[in-house]
Amino acid sequence: MTSSYFRRFEGRMPPTFEPMSKRRERAWHFWAGATVAAGLWYLVWRWGASLNPDAIWFSVSVAFAETLFFLGTLLFYFDIWREKDTPRRSAPARRTDAGLDDSSEPIGVDVFVTSFDESCDVVEPSLEAARALDLPPNVALRIYLLDDGDRLEMAALARRHDVGYLRREDNVGFKAGNLRNALFHSSGDFVVICDADTRLLPTFLIHTLGYFHDPKVAWVQTPHWFYDIPEGVDWDVWATHRGGLWRRLAAPLFRWLSRGHRTGTDPFLSDPAVFFDIIQRRRNRNGASFCCGAGSIHRRDAIFDQAMKRKAKEIQKMTEGAAKARLSALPCVPLEPYRFHVSEDIYTSILLHGDVQAGWISVFHPQVEARMLSPWSLQAWATQRLKYAGGTFDILLRENPVFKSGMRWPVKFHYAATFWSYLSVLWAPILLLAPAVSLMFGITPVEAYSIEFFVHFLPAVAFSEIAMMATCKGYNLGAGRTLSMSALPINLRALSLVARGKRPQFPTTPKKPGFGGTWPVVWPNIVLIGVMISAGLVGAIRTKLGSEGYSASMLWTNLFWLIWNVGLLTQLVRAAFWHPALELAQPKVGAELEVSDDYAITPV
Known part of the structure; x- marks a missing residue:
């Protein structure tokens, strides 16, 4: 029975979450402090010496978005500053x-x-x-x-x-x-x-x-x-269903590109x-x-x-x-x-x-x-995300505890960190699209991509990465970024609905595998990816032609962030092509597939 698909995972055991070591905590606190200092240094310089007078509104918009993200970083650092478990006691006898x-x-x-x-x-x-x-x-x-x-x-x-x-x-x-x-x-x-x-x-x-x-x-x-959570299938198994040529050529290529032996691992993060x-x-x-x-x-x-x-x-x-x-x-x-x-x-x-x-x-x-x-299924994922975002925005706009009396201020800051992370949907698109705007129109958010820019910018980015590696105890840092970027259109929709007075609905998250109905979820991401690729091509051509406003440093800096953003957006598109039947089958290479009729795979 396909609805009982989860029975095959009965043998999985839950993980044990170890406490944070004192050594790791000290490293986290050091690099967090360094990140805050470098971020302040960068923003002071950014507002005081780097705004581009030839594209002042674009430059100010990007600097403003960077400042809001820095404020979010401060809230997040407070949110996760120190781990302190409540001592466990035996159950009360009376x-x-x-x-x-x-x-x-x-x-x-x-x-x-x-x-x-x-x-x-x-x-x-x-x-x-x-x-x-x-x-x-x-x-x-x-x-x-x-x-x-x-x-x-x-x-x-x-x-x-x-x-x-x-x-x-x-x-x-x-x-x-x-x-x-x-x-x-x-x-x-x-x-x-x-x-x-x-x-x-x-x-x-x-x-x-x-x-x-x-x-x-x-x-x-x-x-x-x-x-x-799906553990994925071996690339060879995936390629087997697509014919011998796919198996000989695609499997090694995708294994190298993904730097892993499996595809479809936790497709919906x-x-x-x-x-x-x-x-x-x-x-x-x-x-x-x-x-x-x-x-x-x-x-x-x-x-x-x-x-x-x-x-x-x-x-x-x-x-x-x-x-x-x-x-x-x-x-x-x-x-x-x-x-x-x-x-x-x-x-x-x-x-x-x-x-x-x-x-x-x-x-x-x-x-x-x-x-x-x-x-x-992608539909189940989208239903869940829309419900989370809609509920949070509704509380934020109508019952925000941050501006009410009674709650202790540390607790308010914890709730503020949650609300701020969802509100970033207002300024995240600015930074997401800034490289595409630069390459498409030949304008930059900074006066020049000079050595001075990189001297101020790179320490803040590098220290932030080190701090996150220290505090996240070995978890995948890219998953959270990918999730927030992939869910950006859904969060924008949720904010729009709540702002227009439409109360969030209560749909249950489907509890069975599914396939189909993905286009309404992924089309915004596909459009964004198309816009970014087009902007990259325009920027490369106009740089080659020596057009005004284009230079090698401008091209490569924006191409780097463009590729980075496209990589984040493609996760949802890749998830749209993930099929639950592939995970449920898990045959050995060369074996015949045997799965339910509802999720049958027809070899190409």
């Missing part, structure tokens, strides 16, 4: 140990497995994993399947596994509303949030409940681990290790790692505490408004433990982190405690 009442009842834990349109073969392993959890002493577990699709097959699945089944008559609030409904039909002291494909590891509760010895801990987030092990883990030093939904466990009292306070504020505002308008009745204000929003996880995080009176904090547990499924 209710009072977890900041609860002093009754003799066991500590109640509810596991919520949310579903809307996912198939039974995706949801069933999640229920099986929840039932296989190792329970600490004095813990009572209840498992609920939250079916927002109101399907008979899901009700039967819940009965078969002897778990609670909760459904609704409507889909108000979507996932947030689904969770809200479950909270009103359950009573556990702690709530574990799972998506339909979240398969908790047996140690989840053993390793996370201990953090709740601190009564101020509102939730614990664990890393997302996609255990089905889904591996979230950098985000969780570098960013979330280091926000933990300020109790500021935000909730990412699945794989998290929450204190019920904290969820309802912020919901009640928010409802009281809304009632107060409405009462004042009613008094002014002399209204005799007030509309009902619903209690939303999870705010009805496409990004209900980060929204709830903001509300709890902003409650200065309660002093709620979060904990990031640095090791994997659940396995999940990654996008296996």
Whole structure:
């Protein structure tokens, strides 16, 4: 069954995320300081001595974009400055140990497995994993399947596994509303949030409940681990499906160009290790790692505490408004433990982190405690990215915590780093297209590509690369840059929709392989690549002809960045040609392919 494709990856084991060594931390801090100093030196010179008076608006625009990126670097460096894990403790043995009442009842834990349109073969392993959890002493577990699709097959699945089944008559609030409904039909002291494909590891509760010895801990987030990320196929296998000539000529060439033996490895750059092990883990030093939904466990009292306070504020505002308008009745204000929003996880995080009176904090547990499924189609990837970007922009423009009182300033800076990274969609296109503009029209953002320019520019770039290599603990630096550049058109679309007042939608990410429907996703990247290649050809020809404004240094400097940018944009185009059947087949060279009819490969 193609929808159960993930069964073949059952043997994969989660990675272990090691703490940052003191030696590496010292190196990171040194090179980060050097980068900031070199960046300031470059920007002072850039604004004071390098602006091109013959193309002043172009020059100022590029310098302004560089300055905004530097400010983003400062926020990012603060965001990941130091790693500080919360000491792990054994699970609380008594209710009072977890900041609860002093009754003799066991500590109640509810596991919520949310579903809307996912198939039974995706949801069933999640229920099986929840039932296989190792329970600490004095813990009572209840498992609920939250079916927002109101399907008979899901009700039967819940009965078969002897778990609670909760459904609704409507889909108000979507996932947030689904969770809200479950909270009103359950009573556990702690709530574990799972998506339909979240398969908790047996140690989840053993390793996370201990953090709740601190009564101020509102939730614990664990890393997302996609255990089905494609490992790719050998170039020889790939070329075999395209005939003997392809195999003899293309495989060696592509192996040399890619500097690897395999193609299709993590085609959609889904591996979230950098985000969780570098960013979330280091926000933990300020109790500021935000909730990412699945794989998290929450204190019920904290969820309802912020919901009640928010409802009281809304009632107060409405009462004042009613008094002014002399209204005799007030509309009902619903209690939303999870705010009805496409990004209900980060929204709830903001509300709890902003409650200065309660002093709620979060904990990031640095090791994997659940396995999940990654996008296996370009459409699924685009759906996920549009949802992330739309939810973030909606919060940024309408409920921005940075400009509200109540939140501690270090926590505000962590959220500001997230918002700034998404806002870079406004100035990233300037730097992306600047080399093409220069080569097409013969204008430059600097007065001259002189030795003085490179003396100021190269140290800032080189120090930044060294700093990132030091802090990222061996992770692939190019993946993040490629992802941000490839997703640029999607993020621009998300910002445009939110700015025009269209609230983000709640589509679920497809949980099965797919192929097709890629053109709407990749056409902006293809157009940009075409524009850049055309600009490179124009620049080369006009330099050869000795046209005014063109020189060898101008040509080669801009060609370097043009090729760099084209390389980043091509990742999404390459992903459009990745076919899940190739990953599922994995035959030996020369063997006959045997895959499902839905994803059959026809040799050329």
